[in-house]
Amino acid sequence: MQITKWLLAMFCAAGLWMALVPAGMAEEYEVPEANPYSGDKKAIRSGRSWYRNVCSPCHGGRADGQGERGTGADLRKQKLGYKGFVEVVLDGRKVQGRIQFMPGWRNVLSMKDILEITAYVETLALPEANWE
Template identity: 35%
Template sequence: MHAAIRFLTAATLFAGLPALSLVHAHGDVQPQPVDVSTLRPLGEALLEENPYRGDPEAIRVGTSGYAQNCARCHGLQAISGGMSPDLREMDSDKENDKFYLSVTLKGRARNGKVYMPPYKETLSQEAIWAIRSYTESRPKE
């Protein structure tokens, strides 16, 4: 009797698992951490310029970081559907680099409405520069 109940409980738990991991794998609601272990560490102080520009490994890391965190608003493959700014349109220079990093860390809110969530708790500057390297690498129309 007790064994049967334990078995049932375990079966229910296991049955629930695939559904749970699906929600996580989908990755388009909660900000998703990005594995930056293959990139050169940058330390705590925020840089003013993208240190990885053009680096193929940073672009690779940024491709999945972008897909998991940014694509649902800024568009698949960085092609905006018009709902949010097209990040490919930001020129590759220091001024835009600083702006990109700061908007991504802080997010965007106006009059109490959140247009974009802040990523400072989820993404390191390594991850954000990798995402920046990815969006810079995408051809403009």
């Protein structure tokens, strides 16, 4: 009898915990082998609006690195490949000696948001870019 009550209590506690932990915190940030949103018009539109809100201040409205808050990298030329791009967006990059750095977006944006932004930036690629 006691043990069933205990199990029931544990079960409820686990349920409560899962309900209370914010969705972003429990999210898995596994990078898929290929971007499922690449070439997807609807996702690209959504990615563009995310990009304009969160990335353009530093990277510029045309992703050429000329944002009003200074100079982020020119994302039209990015050479990191698809996975390398997503990894920098997730965890950011700080190069010693540079004042400006790339902030990480893990636990800020969802993986879906990041992949939509990625699909959008991919549409701006210059010939020398690497999206493989």
